[in-house]
Amino acid sequence: MSLSDTLRRPSADVLAIAGVVLCAVIWGTTWYAITWQLGTVDPVASLVWRFGLAALVLIVGCAVSGRSLSLTRAQQLAAVGQGAFVFAVSYSFTYAAEGHVTSAIVAVVFAGLAFLNLVLFRLVVGQKASSAAWMGAGLGIVGVAVLSGGEALASGLDQRALTGIGLAMLAVTSSAVGNYFSWRGQQEGTAILPQTGWAMAYGTGMLVIYGLATGVRFSIDPSPGYLISLVYLSVLGSVVAFVTYFAVAKARGYALASYISALTPPIAMLVSVLFEDARFGWSAAAGLALVLGGQALLSRARPSA
Numbered sequence: 001m002s003l004s005d006t007l008r009r010p011s012a013d014v015l016a017i018a019g020v021v022l023c024a025v026i027w028g029t030t031w032y033a034i035t036w037q038l039g040t041v042d043p044v045a046s047l048v049w050r051f052g053l054a055a056l057v058l059i060v061g062c063a064v065s066g067r068s069l070s071l072t073r074a075q076q077l078a079a080v081g082q083g084a085f086v087f088a089v090s091y092s093f094t095y096a097a098e099g100h101v102t103s104a105i106v107a108v109v110f111a112g113l114a115f116l117n118l119v120l121f122r123l124v125v126g127q128k129a130s131s132a133a134w135m136g137a138g139l140g141i142v143g144v145a146v147l148s149g150g151e152a153l154a155s156g157l158d159q160r161a162l163t164g165i166g167l168a169m170l171a172v173t174s175s176a177v178g179n180y181f182s183w184r185g186q187q188e189g190t191a192i193l194p195q196t197g198w199a200m201a202y203g204t205g206m207l208v209i210y211g212l213a214t215g216v217r218f219s220i221d222p223s224p225g226y227l228i229s230l231v232y233l234s235v236l237g238s239v240v241a242f243v244t245y246f247a248v249a250k251a252r253g254y255a256l257a258s259y260i261s262a263l264t265p266p267i268a269m270l271v272s273v274l275f276e277d278a279r280f281g282w283s284a285a286a287g288l289a290l291v292l293g294g295q296a297l298l299s300r301a302r303p304s305a
Contacts (some may be wrong), residue, residue: 019248023260025243028267030237031103032275035097036229037221043095044211045218049230051087052204054238058197066194075190082179085174087203088210090180093171100164107268108144108284109168111291115141116176124180129253136297144288146283182246192246202240265291 037046071079097106115137121127142272185195211218220226245260265288 016248016252019244020260020263023244023248024263025267026236026241027260028264029271030106030233030241031098031107031264031268032271033229033232033237034098035103036225037233038095038099039221039227041217041219041221043099044092044207044209044216045220046230047088047091047095048204048207048211048218050233051091051200051207051238053230053234054201054242055197055204057239058193058200058243062194062197064196066231067191069194069197070189071190071194071198075188075195076198078181078185078188079195080202082178082185082195082199083202083204084178084206085181086178087200088206090171090174090191091203092207093167093174097164097167098158100167102272104265104269104272105165106168106171108265108287108291110172110263111294112141112144112169112173113172113175113179114294115175117179120176120180121183125183125224132297136294139290139294139297143287143292143294144291146287165213172185175202179249182249185249186246192243192250200242202276215263263292282288 032208037050059069061067094106117135118129118137122129163218182195182199184197186192210216248260269284269288
């Protein structure tokens with residue numbers, strides 16, 4: 001193949017890396033954008049507006065482009081599970097966590113997603129990963145522990161900080177379970193766009209039911225900051241990022257895809273320093289170095305079998 005053909009047709013590895021970088025940049029800034037939605041509007045309502053709009057964009061996009069939205073019973077069940085654990089449960093804990101600790105801390109805790117995915121897929125479906133993948137994901141989880149522990153100690157084991165870190169850990173665990181259901185849908189032959197659209201729609205419906213049952217007031221803040229963050233989180237943070245994420249996962253496995261969450265901390269920490277007046281000590285630097293070292297190993301690991 002000539003150089004010109006190579007330039008015109010990027011390899012699967014190049015496309016996967018480009019997808020990882022794109023998601024990292026988007027999600028590295030969405031952690032801070034979420035803070036723009038905290039305050040006057042109940043977090044459950046904000047999630048309903050965010051994923052409801054994202055689901056509408058995806059479903060309309062499928063209809064306009066002629067993609068079928070019809071799913072089999074097994075595909076629908078997978079979308080229900082994905083919607084419940086990724087978009088309803090995980091993000092509810094994420095928004096709650098950001099009410100207790102800075103957005104960068106939540107972003108770093110999500111670096112543990114790669115390790116949780118490796119463990120879950122090994123136990124549930126017997127998926128084998130290379131030693132490099134385990135080492136890389138292991139470094140990531142150690143980095144998360146170092147940074148989270150350092151932040152907890154720096155706050156004097158403050159209850160607010162411990163609660164925020166605990167909520168973030170529940171969020172990342174739920175995301176790992178949701179990834180399993182996404183994988184199940186792909187195994188059933190569901191295309192990424194309709195599967196993600198249905199999953200977001202189901203997650204939105206669950207959040208509405210929960211909100212009605214618990215007395216949530218479904219209001220919306222008409223301020224420019226809230227509306228800008230809503231559009232950014234819905235279109236870029238949900239539609240573009242999640243479709244790219246699940247595409248990378250389908251091509252290279254969930255371990256590599258989920259380590260997007262390990263690349264977002266440097267961006268999230270920079271944004272947090274600039275806009276949230278956050279300050280990070282040696283534990284943050286050490287934890288971040290471990291996370292990035294793990295990413296270097298994981299990016300070189302062969303896909304899971």
